[in-house]
Amino acid sequence: MDNNSMIERSQRHVWHPCTQMKLHEAHPPVPIARAEGVWLHDFEGKRYLDGISSWWVNLFGHGHPHIKAALRDQLERLDHVMLAGFTHQPVVDLSERLGALTGLGHAFYGSDGASATEIALKMSAHYWRNTGRPEKCRFIGLAGGYHGETVGALAVTDIAIFREAYAPLVRLAATVPSPDARGAQPRESAADVAHHAAAGLQSWLEQHHAQTAALILEPMVQCAAGMAMHDAAYLREARALCDRYEVHLIADEIATGFGRTGTMFAHQQAGIRPDFICLSKGLTGGTLPLSAVLTTDAVYEAFYDDDVARGFLHSHSYTGNPLACRAALATLELFEQTDVLADNALLANTLDQAFAPLTQHPAVRHARRLGMIWAWDIAPPTALQAAPHFARRYTQHAMANGVLLRPIGRTLYAMPPYVMDEEAIDHLARGALAALDATLAEEVGADG
Numbered sequence: 157m158d159n160n161s162m163i164e165r166s167q168r169h170v171w172h173p174c175t176q177m178k179l180h181e182a183h184p185p186v187p188i189a190r191a192e193g194v195w196l197h198d199f200e201g202k203r204y205l206d207g208i209s210s211w212w213v214n215l216f217g218h219g220h221p222h223i224k225a226a227l228r229d230q231l232e233r234l235d236h237v238m239l240a241g242f243t244h245q246p247v248v249d250l251s252e253r254l255g256a257l258t259g260l261g262h263a264f265y266g267s268d269g270a271s272a273t274e275i276a277l278k279m280s281a282h283y284w285r286n287t288g289r290p291e292k293c294r295f296i297g298l299a300g301g302y303h304g305e306t307v308g309a310l311a312v313t314d315i316a317i318f319r320e321a322y323a324p325l326v327r328l329a330a331t332v333p334s335p336d337a338r339g340a341q342p343r344e345s346a347a348d349v350a351h352h353a354a355a356g357l358q359s360w361l362e363q364h365h366a367q368t369a370a371l372i373l374e375p376m377v378q379c380a381a382g383m384a385m386h387d388a389a390y391l392r393e394a395r396a397l398c399d400r401y402e403v404h405l406i407a408d409e410i411a412t413g414f415g416r417t418g419t420m421f422a423h424q425q426a427g428i429r430p431d432f433i434c435l436s437k438g439l440t441g442g443t444l445p446l447s448a449v450l451t452t453d454a455v456y457e458a459f460y461d462d463d464v465a466r467g468f469l470h471s472h473s474y475t476g477n478p479l480a481c482r483a484a485l486a487t488l489e490l491f492e493q494t495d496v497l498a499d500n501a502l503l504a505n506t507l508d509q510a511f512a513p514l515t516q517h518p519a520v521r522h523a524r525r526l527g528m529i530w531a532w533d534i535a536p537p538t539a540l541q542a543a544p545h546f547a548r549r550y551t552q553h554a555m556a557n558g559v560l561l562r563p564i565g566r567t568l569y570a571m572p573p574y575v576m577d578e579e580a581i582d583h584l585a586r587g588a589l590a591a592l593d594a595t596l597a598e599e600v601g602a603d604g
Contacts, residue, residue: 159199162187183552191218194573194580196560205583207554207561207570212379212411214442216490217575223441226486230479239265239476246481250448253488257420259429260450264468265476269410270304272434272447273372277308278470279451280370280404280432286458286466295329296360296371296403298353300336300381303372303408303434312372315380330364332357332371334378335386338522338533346387353386354393365401370431372406376422376526379411382567383531385524391426404431404455410447414438414487415497415574418504418527431455441487446480500528500574507576510585517589519596531569534592537600546595553594559587568592 163184171177172185189199194217196204206214216223234244251263264279266272277295284292297303297312304310310319312329319326335353337346361368375391378384398405407430412422416438419425423433432455436447459468474480490496504527508515511530515523521533534546547563554561561570572584 157189157199159187162199179548183548186555193217193219194576202558204555204558204560205572205580205587207559207572207584207588209438209571209573210442210560211437212416212571213437213440214573215414215438215487216441217573218442220441220490222490223443223483223486226482226489227443227479230482234478236474236477236479238473240471244476244478244481246478246485247476250481250484250488253485254435254448254450257488258433258450260433260452262451262453262456264449264451264470265481266436266447266449266472267445267474268304268447269408269434269436270306270309271472272410272436272449273303273309273312273408274306275447275449275470276372276406276432276434276451277312277370279449279455279468280406282468283404283455283458284369286461291367292369292403294364294367295369296332296357297329298373298378299331299334300378300384301331301334301372301374302378302380303374303410329372330360330368332360334381334384335390336378336381336384337386337524338384346385347389350387350390351393354390354397357394358397361397361401361403365403368401368403370404370406371398372408374408374410374422375412376417376425377412377529379529380564382533382564383524383529383569385526385529385531388426391423391428395426395428395430398431406430406432406434408434410434410436415491415500416528416571418497418501420491420497439487440480440483441490443483444477444480445474446477446484496574503574503576504528507570507572507581507585510581511570511588514585514589514592517592519592528574529569529571531567534563534566534568534596536566537596546599549598550591550595553591554587556594557587557590559584559591561588561591 166185167180187199188196190197194206196206254263255261264275266275281293295312297314299314301314303312305318307325310326314331333353333356335350337349340349395405407423409421413435432451434449440446519535521535523532546566551562
């Protein structure tokens with residue numbers, strides 16, 4: 157098999173996600189034959205450093221031996237059984253582990269992040285119905301928030317390109333101001349921005365709390381909004397407001413969980429506990445699809461009844477799949493075997509040094525990092541309107557330099573696996589900078 161034949165077959169038969177397929181006429185998909193550690197390899201031997209952890213899922217490198225061994229063992233025991241009316245050891249063990257880590261319990265499983273969002277929204281609204289307040293069935297999200305692309309998740313997603321085509325299908329949630337620290341005025345701190353945003357949330361809740369079931373947010377980092385980072389003070393104020401106005405707080409930790417922001421879960425940096433937590437992506441270390449929603453005893457007990465209709469009747473065929481749960485357990489075991497968070501702090505400092513030329517680049521604005529997430533906003537080379545398709549052109553130059561990086565608009569970011577060695581660090585930093593210079597050179601040429 158070679159790259160060209162794989163490309164031809166893929167273009168003929170595969171509909172790729174988040175893609176205008178016509179673009180593949182000029183820029184075909186990159187065939188990947190195998191992956192090991194931080195490297196992706198095509199069919200002709202070229203390798204690419206996975207600088208975004210394959211859409212933020214791969215924590216400990218591709219093909220990690222501990223996770224692979226756990227999957228082989230599980231495959232010999234139990235591949236799948238329906239979770240309705242049955243149970244098995246991996247799902248019980250995983251639920252216990254996640255409960256101990258989050259302080260929440262009663263894990264309910266789906267297959268991806270959008271599924272987790274749907275589960276949490278439905279649980280919240282159904283809770284209020286079961287407790288005699290069916291009017292509390294609306295939701296709030298943050299400006300720029302992203303929570304998935306199924307119809308329910310789109311209702312709380314504030315990114316137009318994903319939502320506009322499906323507007324007739326979507327019951328839009330209300331949007332309150334984002335605490336994005338980039339919005340700070342002169343002499344304002346990130347905490348000031350957080351406080352102002354919380355004031356906007358308070359104003360909305362004062363008027364609409366009687367109809368509001370839950371506030372959903374991505375704690376500390378709104379990823380699809382261009383890695384918009386905020387001060388933990390916002391989470392503390394939001395928690396207090398949700399308590400005051402009897403509104404659930406849903407923490408979407410799909411992208412921010414499992415050490416990505418420097419703590420096991422991002423909301424822990426604020427010292428709060430949400431009413432629901434949505435988990436996915438890094439949950440299985442990037443091996444198999446799995447998501448989970450955990451909640452409080454009070455929520456769970458509102459469904460516990462002789463009346464079947466008061467139960468939570470949501471389901472997926474592969475809910476709690478034993479193989480996926482075993483992969484998740486193996487991933488959590490890796491956190492336990494070494495002090496991953498401390499090791500990541502050291503790794504992040506090393507990457508900071510390697511990224512210094514990029515951070516100091518004259519086109520960079522708002523260079524920022526939280527845990528193992530780096531982001532740089534890229535200004536256009538002149539006062540003229542930026543040349544179109546920065547992200548697409550940057551990605552092409554990055555791939556030419558052997559690096560997988562996909563900017564969000566004009567925000568360049570890196571979210572690499574936690575297992576970068578010296579060679580990988582240097583390759584990522586050099587490739588990211590070279591791709592930026594090449595992309596900006598095209599823009600200067602276009603202006604000329």
